[in-house]
Amino acid sequence: xxxxxxxxxxxxxxxxxxxxxxxxxxxxxxxxxxxxxxxxxxxxxxxxxxxxxxxxxxxxxxxxxxxxxxxxxxxxxxxxxxxxxxxxxxxxxxxxxxxxxxxxxxxxxxxxxxxxxxxxxxxxxxxxxxxxxxxxxxxxxxxxxxxxxxxxxxxxxxxxxxxxxxxxxxxxxxxxxxxxxxxxxxxxxxxxxxxxxxxxxxxxxxxxxxxxxxxxxxxxxxxxxxxxxxxxxxxxxxxxxxxxxxxxxxxxxxxxxxxxxxxxxxxxxxxxxxxxxxxxxxxxxxxxxxxxxxxxxxxxxxxxxxxxxxxxxxxxxxxxxxxxxxxxxxxxxxxxxxxxxxxxxxxxxxxxxxxxxxxxxxxxxxxxxxxxxxxxxxxxxxxxxxxxxxxxxxxxxxxxxxxxxxxxxxxxxxxxxxxxxxxxxxxxxxxxxxxxxxxxxxxxxxxxxxxxxxxxxxxxxxxxxxxxxxxxxxxxxx
Amino acid sequence: xxxxxxxxxxxxxxxxxxxxxxxxxxxxxxxxxxxxxxxxxxxxxxxxxxxxxxxxxxxxxxxxxxxxxxxxxxxxxxxxxxxxxxxxxxxxxxxxxxxxxxxxxxxxxxxxxxxxxxxxxxxxxxxxxxxxxxxxxxxxxxxxxxxxxxxxxxxxxxxxxxxxxxxxxxxxxxxxxxxxxxxxxxxxxxxxxxxxxxxxxxxxxxxxxxxxxxxxxxxxxxxxxxxxxxxxxxxxxxxxxxxxxxxxxxxxxxxxxxxxxxxxxxxxxxxxxxxxxxxxxxxxxxxxxxxxxxxxxxxxxxxxxxxxxxxxxxxxxxxxxxxxxxxxxxxxxxxxxxxxxxxxxxxxxxxxxxxxxxxxxxxxxxxxxxxxxxxxxxxxxxxxxxxxxxxxxxxxxxxxxxxxxxxxxxxxxxxxxxxxxxxxxxxxxxxxxxxxxxxxxxxxxxxxxxxxxxxxxxxxxxxxxxxxxxxxxxxxxx
Numbered sequence: 001x002x003x004x005x006x007x008x009x010x011x012x013x014x015x016x017x018x019x020x021x022x023x024x025x026x027x028x029x030x031x032x033x034x035x036x037x038x039x040x041x042x043x044x045x046x047x048x049x050x051x052x053x054x055x056x057x058x059x060x061x062x063x064x065x066x067x068x069x070x071x072x073x074x075x076x077x078x079x080x081x082x083x084x085x086x087x088x089x090x091x092x093x094x095x096x097x098x099x100x101x102x103x104x105x106x107x108x109x110x111x112x113x114x115x116x117x118x119x120x121x122x123x124x125x126x127x128x129x130x131x132x133x134x135x136x137x138x139x140x141x142x143x144x145x146x147x148x149x150x151x152x153x154x155x156x157x158x159x160x161x162x163x164x165x166x167x168x169x170x171x172x173x174x175x176x177x178x179x180x181x182x183x184x185x186x187x188x189x190x191x192x193x194x195x196x197x198x199x200x201x202x203x204x205x206x207x208x209x210x211x212x213x214x215x216x217x218x219x220x221x222x223x224x225x226x227x228x229x230x231x232x233x234x235x236x237x238x239x240x241x242x243x244x245x246x247x248x249x250x251x252x253x254x255x256x257x258x259x260x261x262x263x264x265x266x267x268x269x270x271x272x273x274x275x276x277x278x279x280x281x282x283x284x285x286x287x288x289x290x291x292x293x294x295x296x297x298x299x300x301x302x303x304x305x306x307x308x309x310x311x312x313x314x315x316x317x318x319x320x321x322x323x324x325x326x327x328x329x330x331x332x333x334x335x336x337x338x339x340x341x342x343x344x345x346x347x348x349x350x351x352x353x354x355x356x357x358x359x360x361x362x363x364x365x366x367x368x369x370x371x372x373x374x375x376x377x378x379x380x381x382x383x384x385x386x387x388x389x390x391x392x393x394x395x396x397x398x399x400x401x402x403x404x405x406x407x408x409x410x411x412x413x414x415x416x417x418x419x420x421x422x423x424x425x426x427x428x429x430x431x432x433x434x435x436x437x438x439x440x441x442x443x444x445x446x447x448x449x450x451x452x453x454x455x456x457x458x459x460x461x462x463x464x465x466x467x468x469x470x471x472x473x474x475x476x477x478x
Numbered sequence: 479x480x481x482x483x484x485x486x487x488x489x490x491x492x493x494x495x496x497x498x499x500x501x502x503x504x505x506x507x508x509x510x511x512x513x514x515x516x517x518x519x520x521x522x523x524x525x526x527x528x529x530x531x532x533x534x535x536x537x538x539x540x541x542x543x544x545x546x547x548x549x550x551x552x553x554x555x556x557x558x559x560x561x562x563x564x565x566x567x568x569x570x571x572x573x574x575x576x577x578x579x580x581x582x583x584x585x586x587x588x589x590x591x592x593x594x595x596x597x598x599x600x601x602x603x604x605x606x607x608x609x610x611x612x613x614x615x616x617x618x619x620x621x622x623x624x625x626x627x628x629x630x631x632x633x634x635x636x637x638x639x640x641x642x643x644x645x646x647x648x649x650x651x652x653x654x655x656x657x658x659x660x661x662x663x664x665x666x667x668x669x670x671x672x673x674x675x676x677x678x679x680x681x682x683x684x685x686x687x688x689x690x691x692x693x694x695x696x697x698x699x700x701x702x703x704x705x706x707x708x709x710x711x712x713x714x715x716x717x718x719x720x721x722x723x724x725x726x727x728x729x730x731x732x733x734x735x736x737x738x739x740x741x742x743x744x745x746x747x748x749x750x751x752x753x754x755x756x757x758x759x760x761x762x763x764x765x766x767x768x769x770x771x772x773x774x775x776x777x778x779x780x781x782x783x784x785x786x787x788x789x790x791x792x793x794x795x796x797x798x799x800x801x802x803x804x805x806x807x808x809x810x811x812x813x814x815x816x817x818x819x820x821x822x823x824x825x826x827x828x829x830x831x832x833x834x835x836x837x838x839x840x841x842x843x844x845x846x847x848x849x850x851x852x853x854x855x856x857x858x859x860x861x862x863x864x865x866x867x868x869x870x871x872x873x874x875x876x877x878x879x880x881x882x883x884x885x886x887x888x889x890x891x892x893x894x895x896x897x898x899x900x901x902x903x904x905x906x907x908x909x910x911x912x913x914x915x916x917x918x919x920x921x922x923x924x925x926x927x928x929x930x931x932x933x934x935x936x937x938x939x940x941x942x943x944x945x946x947x948x949x950x951x952x953x954x955x956x
Contacts, residue, residue, distance in 0.1 A: 031646065031771070035776075068768055071737055071770045072740070072770050072771040072775070072776070073737050073740035073744070073773070073776050076737065076741065086741050120620055120622045120623055121619040123622050125614040128610075128614060128824070129610060129611055132607060136607045137603075141598035141599040142598055144601050144792035144794035144795075145595055145793055145794055146595070146788075147793075168550065170513070180819075180821075181819075181820075184820065259548050259549055259550075259551050260554075262550070262551035263554070263564050263565060289546075290546055292549045292550050293546075297513070298550070298552065310624075314623070315622070315624045315625075316623055316822065317822055317823075317824070318820060318822045319822075341658075341659070342658045342659075342662065343796065344794065344795055344796045344797075344821070344822050345794035345796075346606070346794065347825060450619065
């Protein structure tokens with residue numbers, strides 16, 4: 001075919017095989033010739049009769065191809081002057097920009113100990129597949145339609161039961177909203193509360209800066225409340241309309257909000273009418289004792305509880321949930337109305353099945369054993385080899401903070417040394433409103449490496465810290 | 479156990495079985511007693527020694543339970559006065575609000591012919607499960623982490639190839655963004671273009687009102703451009719910064735944007751620097767001829783192409799995509815940064831597999847045959863039994879418009895009659911900026927019923943129209 005069309009002087013490079021048919025091939029060739037500028041606007045095309053004879057195809061094939069390209073706007077049919085190339089803005093050839101690197105957490109080779117990730121090599125593939133089979137076999141087709149933006153009812157029911165059992169959350173399915181991650185949840189909450197007049201929001205300091213930025217971008221005035229060994233210093237709260245807090249395991253410092261502070265925070269919220277957003281991002285993981293139950297259980301009318309599957313299973317699922325006080329059900333629904341649903345209904349039903357079948361519990365038990373052992377090994381290695389370091393925070397979650405009290409170097413040098421040796425960790429200053437307020441320390445995401453790589457990762461970390469030039473401890477001489 | 483604890487006068491109703499352990503049972507009972515107000519703030523609790531003896535459990539069990547509840551804030555430990563119920567806002571018992579009905583498209587019994595849905599009974603369950611198995615077997619664990627908000631690279635690559643082949647879209651993977659539905663896509667586009675100074679957006683009239691509202695809510699000035707038999711009257715465009723259009727199959731009228739208008743629209747966009755959002759919601763479905771290729775292929779530097787899996791597979795997937803001009807890649811990425819990723823990565827990889835394995839094409843071929851037959855039968859039935867009706871729009875997509883030119887009744891009466899007879903359809907006035915501008919007509923979503931129910935659904939529709947009291951045609955006498 002190429003030979004035939006080349007006779008037209010169109011220099012047509014066909015990439016379609018004959019399987020696509022003569023007509024489709026002709027259309028493709030003409031379209032590409034117009035797009036590429038080889039056929040310029042106004043160029044008359046041969047009559048269908050002539051072209052059909054030249055190409056040795058039926059006249060109908062050419063006519064249909066011309067009609068198609070006229071309908072698409074590549075060619076134009078002029079009265080009395082036949083078919084010509086349409087007058088339209090020339091299309092540049094597609095630029096081949098490199099795919100941008102992902103903006104969040106690319107996986108790096110070496111010792112990846114950045115925080116925020118579970119061990120993804122533990123993803124329950126077999127269980128996920130089995131649950132998918134169950135869903136495919138039992139779900140009516142109607143469930144695959146436009147779902148309730150608040151989430152599929154079976155998942156909301158399963159979550160209400162699960163959260164009550166595991167985290168002491170007071171939840172009924174109507175108060176549970178399924179979101180595509182904590183960021184989505186926070187956006188919806190900020191939106192709903194803004195519509196009800198909220199103007200300011202407090203975050204802990206330190207905290208994940210992206211959340212503070214998001215709230216600011218949503219038009220809320222953002223303040224920061226310092227954290228000490230008892231968690232957020234709630235006595236510093238003043239007239240904020242909303243406060244977000246990580247009571248079970250402060251992020252990133254790893255402390256627990258003390259009983260007295262819990263009570264004081266809720267009393268403050270009750271007095272001022274503020275809402276508390278409880279970010280229970282890793283509440284399922286506590287290794288030394290039973291996890292402290294959710295704050296929400298004490299004041300379900302003032303606390304918006306937020307949880308996620310990102311730490312228990314995988315962030316790639318994009319499943320999180322919030323449980324809201326009764327008076328926020330309608331505002332949240334209103335916020336979600338503009339959003340449609342966000343979370344794939346199949347996945348919601350699969351996750352509900354994982355909860356109902358007990359597979360999520362079994363997965364969590366396996367993970368708890370694994371992470372506890374990792375944390376213990378980290379603690380032992382630090383104690384033995386890096387005596388100037390102090391592992392702070394409770395035995396919980398997926399990360400620990402390693403501080404170097406009174407060390408004579410700065411974080412930039414420490415992180416640079418680690419990075420040069422292939423160790424990826426977060427510096428703690430990143431999480432502080434004013435980095436200068438941060439103690440010298442790093443956040444170690446010990447859950448991140450795959451199980452088989454944990455030993456070598458830990459060794460790399462420890463030997464890198466041991467060889468840190470300069471003074472990691474007050475007393476050391478370099 | 480109940481008996482023992484009842485002796486304390488706590489009226490504890492235990493719902494946890496003994497499998498949960500004595501300590502968990504005691505904690506649960508005490509927590510519920512505090513929550514329910516049966517134990518009021520300040521009430522002193524028995525010493526651990528006394529309670530342990532009373533309950534016939536070890537003292538350690540009671541101590542640990544007390545400690546847990548102190549940590550959670552239900553109880554407080556006062557120096558010298560032992561444990562008492564903490565002072566905190568009383569938690570109301572969970573209200574049991576009914577689950578709200580979904581805000582979009584609940585499935586109704588009877589003849590459901592509302593538009594916007596494919597036949598969900600055709601959902602490719604076996605193929606979905608097989609693709610999930612493939613993904614579970616072949617995907618590295620790292621893929622389950624925080625993904626690229628723009629979408630998983632394998633899906634963006636598959637979509638770029640698929641859209642080029644099926645819709646004539648000029649796409650490279652770096653320009654493809656995966657979204658959680660068209661609403662999400664439109665929100666991101668409005669956000670990105672607003673940040674670049676766009677202040678106004680034009681929609682077709684008629685169009686889906688929710689999209690106009692969303693754009694308005696995002697701060698853009700919304701104008702409407704009328705549609706005639708040649709699609710949007712693009713000559714009415716003035717200085718809008720963005721225009722959204724459904725060129726392949728106008729929604730809801732079902733006409734195609736004529737070749738002359740396509741050319742004129744793109745010339746206008748090139749001249750004014752405006753962007754065109756091409757909503758190609760059902761471009762895969764054309765029954766009388768080959769689908770008209772995407773407008774985007776003519777001007778990939780001015781057109782933002784949007785497609786979706788909602789009509790080809792199921793809206794419950796929450797997968798859609800946009801292909802943007804090169805200069806919008808960075809602004810879109812910027813918009814998405816605040817959003818994290820939204821679409822489950824497993825689902826993205828499953829969908830990519832459906833495209834690559836040819837299963838999506840096979841599914842589409844089956845659906846095309848099915849819908850074409852339904853549309854033909856609808857046309858025949860209307861011609862035979864409802865001669866005053868005129869089926870308008872091209873033979874494409876999942877819906878048709880049935881107009882009653884010059885009929886003497888109003889839409890409200892027509893829809894009321896249909897609804898009373900169990901027929902759910904959309905009136906056409908709903909889609910008009912000023913409902914009074916609408917012709918009398920209904921939008922019939924012939925793809926919506928499951929295959930086995932189509933005959934009876936069609937019969938119900940036709941017999942209901944036949945028995946419409948009043949005048950559906952200009953000439954009929956009631």
